[in-house]
Amino acid sequence: MNRGVAAELEDVTFRYGAHAVLAGVSLAARAGEMLAIIGPNGCGKSTALRLMAGLLRPARGEVRVEGEPVARLPRRQLARRLALLAQSGGTPAGMSVADLVGMGRYAHESWLRRQTPDDRAKVDAAMAAMEITRLAGRRLGELSGGQLQRVRMAMVLAQDAPILLLDEPTNHLDLRHQYALLDVARAQARAGRCVVAVLHDLTQASLYADRIALMHEGRLVAEGAPGAVLTTAAIEQVYGVRTRAIDVGGTVVHLPESALS
Amino acid sequence: MSGTRYLSAGAHVHLPFALRFLAILALLGLLLAGAMLCGLWLGSTDLPLSRILRWLLPFGPADADTAALMQLRLPRVIVAVLGGAMVAASGYLLQVISGNALADPGLLGISQGTVATILLGGVVFGVPAAWLAPAGLGGGLAVGALVLLLAARLQAVNGLILIGLAVSISLGAVVEIIMVSGGIDQFVRYMSWSHGTLTAASMADAARLAGWALVLAMPLAAAPRAMAPLLLGSAQAASLGAAPHLSRPLLTLLAAALVAPVVAIAGPFAFLGLIAAHTARRLVGDRPGEVLPVTMLTGALLLLAADMAGRTLFLPMVVPAGLLVSVAGVIGFLAVARAVPR
Amino acid sequence: MSRLLPALLVLLLLAAGARARDITDHEGYRVTLPDAPRRIVSLHDWTLTVMAHELNAPLLASTGRLGPDGVPFMRGARELFGLDFSQVALAAIFGRPDLEHIRSLKPDLILANSGDNTPLRAQLATIAPTLMFDAESGRPPLALYADLAGWLGRTARFEALKAAYERRLAEVRARILPPGAPAPTYAVMLINPRDGTVQVVRTYGVLTTALDDLGFRPMPIVAGMGRSNRMTISPELIDALDADILFTTYLPPRHGGVEEVNADMDRIAPGARATMKAFAAGRVINLPRYEVYPVSFRGLHRVLEAIAATVHETGSTGDAP
Structure with missing residues (x-):
């Protein structure tokens, strides 16, 4: 299961002005695994993901994708290796669902060569995976927040990249679709892709991630299997919340003491 | 996806097109052709349509009277069609670039930059009249570039709009100071030009504008593919394989180049881009490759109709087309502002 | 074509x-x-x-x-x-x-x-x-x-009109300017009662043409205006306009007359009239703007007649006692 490193940060520091958002973080994500990055608000987890996606340039250190420095890859080539589900983005109300999912094929198309049968097959498969095939003709302005998030995820899948970066992918989704989306993400990892997801929900992270990276104030606090990283001590140190560990069918979940008392 | 067909040629050409879009394009094209014929036909001098057709068609010579009258009407029609299309395209480009549905060439300071350069050149520095239009073009492009550079420094989502507005307002103040200190005559003169009028359009102007349109046709054809990812925001666009840090400034430059020659020839046309782009989106949705041409046809129709109305309905006065577009635009703006959420 | x-x-x-x-x-x-x-x-x-x-x-x-x-x-x-x-x-x-x-x-x-x-x-x-x-x-x-x-x-017609103007100019000059007397000073001011400002004007249509042809001298402030033709001054500096003869113009719906100038002056610079010699000597001339701003011989004659009438009524120019 331990295949090659797909995306990694090596001793990366990133600053907004004088403020270091990320300080000396090293983190590697491998093909075939699902890595969850968790931590409290403002800990730098989304910044780490954006650095991996090549959207930000580190002040120090290096970001590599499949062994190559991200800084040296043109965006079009990078997009064939790595797909990002951004936390937010524009949603042109008049665009159709099929068109938005089709945008996932952008890096594979050219000015004179668009929507080839191959492209369309990938788009159809992605829509089927996200259970949105019946929405294909609808306009984005007519969709609910949850439907829209699934459409965006389908666009990312259609990109057909070996690395998937998901920034808080379960936002806006109801319970059923949260787990449905995570099921799809895990299935992508099982199929050999590298999936890195920024998550808020510790339970979801425990249930779905092969490994968890716990961040706090711009640093990597712990990294490893969910059971090893998510200890009551680590959670209290990072989140300032006392929790109780409860074993649910082999998976340990953490519930806040204050809620249980 | 009903109605989508594919144009295929070998392994390297595979293009989708929507039947609805083609139908709308054809309809607007026909409407525009009809409006252009009306533009040649209508005016304070009555002229039978048959004489215009004889002048237009290459069968036999046209009479001198008709030919002389066409010298007055033809340049107006050409400048209205090209100028309307160019200003509308510029507005739509800016809306996509800024992610703001209310964007307009006035937003980037391009219109004001051209206006201020022409006035500064003419009133303060005594630049000969023949050099005013090129000078204004340079000024509009320079201000557009300045706004872009400042916005890039600011790195904020709405930085472009804020800086564009700030620069526009400052330039507007400069213009007013020049005009007021130049006396009331200068001010009246400025007011009559600042509304955007096609009365002064000559065949030379029409030819110059056509030259610009020709030069800008290729970049315009390439623009929609660069625009589509921008609709999803910078981060998503970049991760899809687009290069927003490059395409934004290039598209803004294109938007400036589209609007500056029109302002130099006919003055600024506020709201034209806004109305045309929103009409186009209503008609075809949100694919830039479809919205852009429909926006341009709509803009051309709009300016042509405004100019025809302005020079036939209020005689002996000829009301500047820009004024009528603005009136239509204010109504459109309010409708759009109500419809846009947030 | x-x-x-x-x-x-x-x-x-x-x-x-x-x-x-x-x-x-x-x-x-x-x-x-x-x-x-x-x-x-x-x-x-x-x-x-x-x-x-x-x-x-x-x-x-x-x-x-x-x-x-x-x-x-x-x-x-x-x-x-x-x-x-x-x-x-x-x-x-x-x-x-x-x-x-x-x-x-x-x-x-x-x-x-x-x-x-x-x-x-x-x-x-x-x-x-x-x-x-x-x-x-x-x-x-x-x-x-x-x-x-x-x-x-129409050069012949122009020359005839010009000759008539020059004849009348010589007559008026002879009547109001005795030989050897110093040329009087003049100022053209435009009062804007709305914002309380005064504009000094260097040249003003045929009004200043006639004044210069008569040999009147502009006030020194005009020489300091550089290239510009108009300068707005604060009412506090109105003393700079203390010329022998003062000119201003009016627009319809006003009817002209010194009373309108007096009223404007009292509003923007109360008391100034008492210290300015043109007001004291009754040599303030208020002319219709649309007759003296356009270039025409008829306008030139209007200016000459207005000056002749005013100076005739108030005696000769120069340093009045």
């Missing part, structure tokens, strides 16, 4: 039975026009229309402006000559011209002014020979007037 136009012009010229002449206008265009144009359209009322009318040129039509009642009038020409659109045709509403209508008048010469009509020149020239007249070049008003008279073939 472009070849048809000169042919058309030639036909027109032959019909007029006139020889063609080449003229270089104020914007440097070489224009071929009939020796004696018979159908002149003026596109500026208070310069070109006024002068062409005074020269007795065959003025066919002129631009006008819409009055508050919606009826077009010719500024300057209305006030000076009582000219209205029953005597000449309406060529266009100023600033909003319908070129087709101008063409339908079949002019053989279009007179247009630089500034307002410069952008229209190319299109006007497709209709008829078009002369651009630049009233703002800084040259003396009468030199510009002489240019226009030459273009219109």
